[in-house]
Each structure stands twice: as C-alpha cells, then as structure tokens.
Amino acid sequence: MNPHHHLHESTLMSYAAGALPAPLSIVAGVHLEQCRHCRQRLRDAEAIGSVLLEKTQPPPPDARREALRQAMLAQLDVNEPVALSVATGSPPPARQGADPDALPAALHPYFGDSLAHLRWRWMAPGVHCIRAERMPSLIMLKIAPGKCLPMHSHGRNELTQILRGAYNDALGLFGPGDMADLDGEVEHQPVTVPGVPCICVSALDAPLVFSGWLARKIQRFVKL
C-alpha cells in the first residue's frame, strides 16, 4: 500500500507523546500500520520525546534513590534468566494479503477481523455505519458509490482512514490507505467515486467544555 495522504505532523507528535485521545490513536494506528512513510516520521517524533527525556534536570541522588537502587539490584537476582524468553505483548503473526476482507489489526477489538462479517446499520440514504462498543466516537462508515455528502465541518479534530473505495473533495482524491487528518476548521463535501462503496474508519476528538474560554483568552493575550 502506498498512501498519498498522511497524518498531520502535529498528530504524529501527539501520538508519539501519548497525548492523542484513544479513539484518534486507534485510527492513527490503522494508518501507521499501512504507511511506511508515517512510521518513519513517527520515529523522528519519538526521538523528540527521548531528547526531552535526556534534557531533564533530575535532583541529586538521595537516600530514597539509593533504596530504589538496592531494590532494583535485588530484582535482578530474582528475574535473571527465566523471564528473558517471555515476550509480553508480542503481536500475532501477520496474515496480510491472505484475506482481502481482513481488517487492520488495530480495529479487531472493536469491529472484529473481517469486513465480510460487519453488521452495518442504516444511518442516512446511501450511508451505513457501525459504532464501536465502549468507544462511541470511533465509527466505521460505508458510503454508497457516487454519493454526495452534505457540506460539513466538525469543529474538532477528526481522523478518517480509507479502507475501501474512494472519495473526492476539495483536498483531493482519497483512496485505500489514505488518511484525512482534519482540524475541524475545514469544511468539506466528500463525493464517493463510482463503482464500489467507500468504507472508512473515523474518530472524533472528545468535545471540550470551554468554560470561561473568552476570559482565559483575553487573560493570555494581556500576559503575552
């Protein structure tokens, strides 16, 4: 897969920082699974975190740290060779290419492992959807071919990864493997291409409560 539309740099940094809200990190993960270019950029983003870690100025050693050091030394004796072979969290072997209906691994806990087994619900004419259990802002969409969606914007961060089919909007043609990383200020009107339905997975940032937002803003500007 050779995607043409990628994660925004700020999204990569947020992912690398562990600061991306869970539903967005899942959709970003689907893209990262499919896009080597973004995996390389993710490494650069993680390197930023590691340099910041190196740059921290820790307090000088004290008795507490010496106690922790001794505790660690004792752990080394206990944990020597046995646990070495236990690789926790190792992913299952990839079966990519085997099944054309296979869903990306990051989606398995929410939507199962196959496009063929999805149970779509009617949402609007030509549009079906499935909401992830326990994560309502993570959603899969299936849009009929040649369908024009109404003009909309989201007001929040939104990530959409195309799995099947394609759509056009002012930002270009989005096909399988492509990521639409929209910051909520973008208004767009996607039109799916003829032929096959467009299937994508999408997540919205959680809404924020902007209490006293204007006051805060003014305050900030005065300070600066």
Add this chain to the structure above:
Amino acid sequence: MYPDPTPLPSSLDAARIVSNSHQPSNEPMDWAGDMDAVARLRDRACFLRIYDHFMPRLCVYLRGLGVPEAVAEELAQECLLRLWLRAADFDPAQGALSTWLYRIARNLHIDRVRRERSWMQVQAAVEQAAASDGDEHSSAEQYADQARLRQRINELPAVQARLVRMSYFEAKSHGEIAHALGMPLGTVKSHLRRAFLQLQSKVGGAP
C-alpha cells in the same frame, strides 16, 4: 564526541557551565556498548550506569505526566527492569537507547495509569508492521542524529518549544493545549507542524 558549536562562553555562561559541572552526565551519551554488555554478559556495572542515568530522568518525566511520586518510581523501576530482561531485544541500529526507554515509559503510563486497553494493541500492530521496514543506521549515526536533534530543540522559538513541551511532558491533546493557552486549534497544530519540520530537517541529515 561531536564538536561543540558554541563560541567562547561569556562570564554568565561560564557560571552556568560551572554550576552544571556536577551533572556532567547531562550530555547525551552513546549507550550501545553498555547495552551490549548487559545483553551478552549480563554485566551489572553497565546496567547500573544506565540505571543511574535514566532512573531519575524517567521519574521526572512520569511526574510531569501527573502521576504521584510513588507511582512514578514504580513505573520507572519497571522500565529499567524491562531493559535488564529484554536487553537482547534492543537494536542500536533501530534507534537510541533513550528512544527505546522513552517508548517503554510512555506505553507503561498509558497502559497502567490511563488504563487505555486499546493502546498496547495498536502499538503491537504498528510495531509488527515496522519490523519489516529494515530502516537501519549505525549506532554512531543514531548518536549524531540525537545530538543534532538536541541542538535543534534548544533553538526552537519559545511558543513552539512550549507547545512541544506541553505535548510530550504533560501529554496534553491539541484540544487541551488550545484550551489552556486560549489559542485556536488550527494555530496549535500549525505551530507544532512547523516545530516538527524544523526538528526533522536536521534529523535525517542535511537541512
């Protein structure tokens, strides 16, 4: 090992350098040799050198994410125990030791403190895909990249540096940063984008 690009220090700089001289280990280091000794010889002296350098830094990082001191210590200890147990998995051609540890600490925090079940699954899927990328650099190249990146971070404009810090060291989402600073979301994202491009331009080699 890399040349110090700074000119002769002024008296103020000299004072700062003197005050930093108690912590000479604050310069980035190449840990590949120590890690090799830990992996192959189970060398405890080498392990403790790594431990003494990173343990307090990991605690500072985890405290910054808002966890209580005791939890930060526990997670930092676990990070370094993992390093001891899985030293053989560390490949200096894939990245600096500090990046490896940073990733472990970040993942532990999301998994244990925020209890986001999805994160480790997503990570496993991404790492599985990355395993076949075969994107290798020598340990010396990695080290030079880290040193350049460090220099570049020091040179970031104040606003960008602040947003980078809030992202990485407070793990704030863009929405939260926008809210905290009273800045439009799009502005937060474009500042971070500029910071990333500026830092990245040096990471891969020529600007």
